[in-house]
Amino acid sequence: MAPARTATTPIVLKKSSYYLLGTVAVIALAAIGLTRTTTTNELPAHSADASPGERIFWAGGCASCHATPVDGKRAKGDDKLLLGGGLELDTPFGVFHVPNISPHVEDGIGDWSMLEFVNAMQHGVSPDGRHYYPSFPYTSYAKMNTEDVMDLRAYLATLPEVAGTTPEHALDFPWSVRRGIGLWKRMNLKSDPVIDVAEDDEQLLLGRYLVESAGHCGECHTPRDGFGGMIASEWLGGAANPDGEGKVPDITPSGKNVSGWSASDIAYYLESGFTPDFDTVGGTMVAVQENMSRLSADDRAAIAAYLNAVPAAHPTN
Ligand code: HEC
Numbered sequence: 001m002a003p004a005r006t007a008t009t010p011i012v013l014k015k016s017s018y019y020l021l022g023t024v025a026v027i028a029l030a031a032i033g034l035t036r037t038t039t040t041n042e043l044p045a046h047s048a049d050a051s052p053g054e055r056i057f058w059a060g061g062c063a064s065c066h067a068t069p070v071d072g073k074r075a076k077g078d079d080k081l082l083l084g085g086g087l088e089l090d091t092p093f094g095v096f097h098v099p100n101i102s103p104h105v106e107d108g109i110g111d112w113s114m115l116e117f118v119n120a121m122q123h124g125v126s127p128d129g130r131h132y133y134p135s136f137p138y139t140s141y142a143k144m145n146t147e148d149v150m151d152l153r154a155y156l157a158t159l160p161e162v163a164g165t166t167p168e169h170a171l172d173f174p175w176s177v178r179r180g181i182g183l184w185k186r187m188n189l190k191s192d193p194v195i196d197v198a199e200d201d202e203q204l205l206l207g208r209y210l211v212e213s214a215g216h217c218g219e220c221h222t223p224r225d226g227f228g229g230m231i232a233s234e235w236l237g238g239a240a241n242p243d244g245e246g247k248v249p250d251i252t253p254s255g256k257n258v259s260g261w262s263a264s265d266i267a268y269y270l271e272s273g274f275t276p277d278f279d280t281v282g283g284t285m286v287a288v289q290e291n292m293s294r295l296s297a298d299d300r301a302a303i304a305a306y307l308n309a310v311p312a313a314h315p316t317n
């Protein structure tokens with residue numbers, strides 16, 4: 001096991017700025033001040049198991065945001081398991097400091113109950129009842145099975161404790177007001193699937209589950225409306241790149257590149273980072289691809305099958 005590292009020095013990693021996600025909406029609504037929180041008071045009868053939880057961890061990309069950067073760079077290899085936070089998400093609304101979610105009792109989430117964890121992941125509510133900002137992509141995680149969230153929690157509990165807390169987010173008013181997120185959530189937090197697939201096609205159902213929930217692929221690949229909600233009719237149809245460089249590509253069958261890719265080409269890309277033309281994956285997709293390479297071949301094949309089956313977002317391209 002790797003030694004614990006202290007996450008006290010904040011490190012700016014510009015490339016992470018895609019994570020501003022639905023924050024636009026929070027802005028518009030922050031001043032309204034709705035305080036309603038919806039949480040669950042019950043857990044399913046399930047005994048949480050760390051081993052399937054590891055799969056959910058990689059599918060969910062938790063390390064991409066929560067692993068403590070090393071020498072100012074994104075953590076690699078085993079350092080991805082040190083979830084001390086410290087990454088700064090530099091957005092137009094201010095700076096988010098990704099928190100410590102290691103099992104450290106004082107500084108991380110070591111003393112959280114299972115219910116508190118589930119409410120954070122699926123309802124965007126903290127143990128003390130505050131709304132989380134959607135820069136934590138719980139709008140996607142809300143679509144996960146609660147049993148998987150519980151297994152994920154069991155896996156996180158096996159990771160090294162990391163000491164150190166991160167500073168408060170430095171957001172400008174009115175974004176600094178968390179209450180407004182309540183209304184935004186009522187518009188955007190939905191647990192039902194986005195795309196209809198044949199209910200007897202196990203592979204498509206699995207692919208849909210991995211892409212729409214844990215994988216949170218839509219958070220980057222789907223364009224957003226004026227309130228920061230993902231536009232369902234253009235699901236995965238490509239979006240502005242908050243890094244300011246180019247666009248996040250359309251990955252439906254109308255995508256410029258993927259329209260020419262078979263399902264096995266897509267699966268190979270997710271496994272290796274190579275396109276059929278032996279180009280290599282770039283930008284913010286690099287971390288996602290590294291996570292995908294940790295999944296099973298069946299999981300990647302299911303994701304690829306789903307991407308080939310979703311409606312073309314721009315059929316006239
Ligand atoms: C896109 C970046 C990003 C990803 C990916 C991400 N998170 Fe987070 N997470 C955040 C941010 C930012 C916050 C702080 C939100 C706030 O303060 O409102 C946060 C907060 C949390 C919290 C609350 C911590 C606290 O101290 O209150 C938990 C728990 C959490 N994340 C778990 C996870 C897990 C588990 C995963 C993987 C399934 C994950 N996160 C993936 C960015 C991310």
Ligand code: HEC
Nearest residue numbers: 018215216217220248249251257258281282283284285288
């Ligand atoms: C952090 C934002 C982000 C997330 C999350 C994300 N992607 Fe991407 N994705 C990108 C970017 C940026 C590119 C372009 C990469 C490049 O330029 O090499 C890309 C490229 C791709 C491509 C190749 C498309 C092309 O035209 O070259 C596929 C396929 C893909 N992503 C699938 C996925 C899947 C499946 C998921 C969810 C498991 C996902 N992405 C999640 C940002 C993201």
